[in-house]
Amino acid sequence: STLRFSRSQDDQRDYRFDPATLLEPQGKFSTDQQQWTWQNDVNIGGGKLLLAAEEVEQKIDSSSVYVSKERTIRSLLNGYSAWYGAHGIQANLRRDSNTQFGDRTTGGLTYGYQWSPAWRAQGGIKTGFKAPTFNDLYFPRDPLFGGGNPNLKPEKSSSIEAGLNYVEGDHRLGLLFYRNTITDLIEWRPDLTVGPFFWTPQNISKALLRGVTLTYDGILAGWTMHGSLDLQNPVDVQRQVLLNNRARAHLDFQVDHQAGAWKYGAGISASGARYEDDSF
Numbered sequence: 001s002t003l004r005f006s007r008s009q010d011d012q013r014d015y016r017f018d019p020a021t022l023l024e025p026q027g028k029f030s031t032d033q034q035q036w037t038w039q040n041d042v043n044i045g046g047g048k049l050l051l052a053a054e055e056v057e058q059k060i061d062s063s064s065v066y067v068s069k070e071r072t073i074r075s076l077l078n079g080y081s082a083w084y085g086a087h088g089i090q091a092n093l094r095r096d097s098n099t100q101f102g103d104r105t106t107g108g109l110t111y112g113y114q115w116s117p118a119w120r121a122q123g124g125i126k127t128g129f130k131a132p133t134f135n136d137l138y139f140p141r142d143p144l145f146g147g148g149n150p151n152l153k154p155e156k157s158s159s160i161e162a163g164l165n166y167v168e169g170d171h172r173l174g175l176l177f178y179r180n181t182i183t184d185l186i187e188w189r190p191d192l193t194v195g196p197f198f199w200t201p202q203n204i205s206k207a208l209l210r211g212v213t214l215t216y217d218g219i220l221a222g223w224t225m226h227g228s229l230d231l232q233n234p235v236d237v238q239r240q241v242l243l244n245n246r247a248r249a250h251l252d253f254q255v256d257h258q259a260g261a262w263k264y265g266a267g268i269s270a271s272g273a274r275y276e277d278d279s280f
Helices: 134-138
Strands: 002-015 026-044 047-062 070-084 087-098 102-113 119-130 155-168 171-190 199-220 223-236 249-259 262-271
Touching: 026 134, 047 134, 087 119
Parallel strands: none
Antiparallel strands: 002 026, 026 047, 047 070, 070 087, 087 102, 102 119, 119 155, 155 171, 171 199, 199 223, 223 249, 249 262
């Protein structure tokens, strides 16, 4: 049984020149968050049961006009994972009660089959929910640059995935295919009804992300290595264009070496070109 408490503060001041008044007015945006988590891990029936409760309190102080200056999210989480011979299962369920956006239930179910010591296949389905941040909703609005959007809706998602894993000694390879459907995806876009350069977060009615992820973990000649390559096709379904500013390819690779009390290493992160909508 583990009890955790955390608290964070974010305090921003923004000074911009106003040509109408020839002054530099101050924009203020401050958020305060504290979080309690009580987690219990129980060994039961050959598997592990997770039971947890969480409470997050968020408060905001901004120079902008906003409807809600605080919100509380109370969550109940439970999950179960176990292996029965060659068959593995993981089930999760989460209930969030958000004072600003109401109650939401999400979950997931994953099944794995270990048909040999080296090979394992898996597949699963999941649902997700993401509420807009206070930055998304209430960041101070400047007609020349942009700002938050208090009319945003939460993101809702569902995903299907299937994959293979191969293990041989100190080496592991993973291949995962996924298909994520997101309703009301939050993306920064220009709002031309306000101004030619006014950017604000907006909801996309439906987005589809299909792709494949290849991963590698291993040890070679004393070096610990981790790499991942993600290739995806992120599409705005309504407009039939690529999602703005999302790379279709992303690569991460890291190597580390332990020498006595010292550990040293190097890494690289690279991404492909990002699409920018010409109409923007």
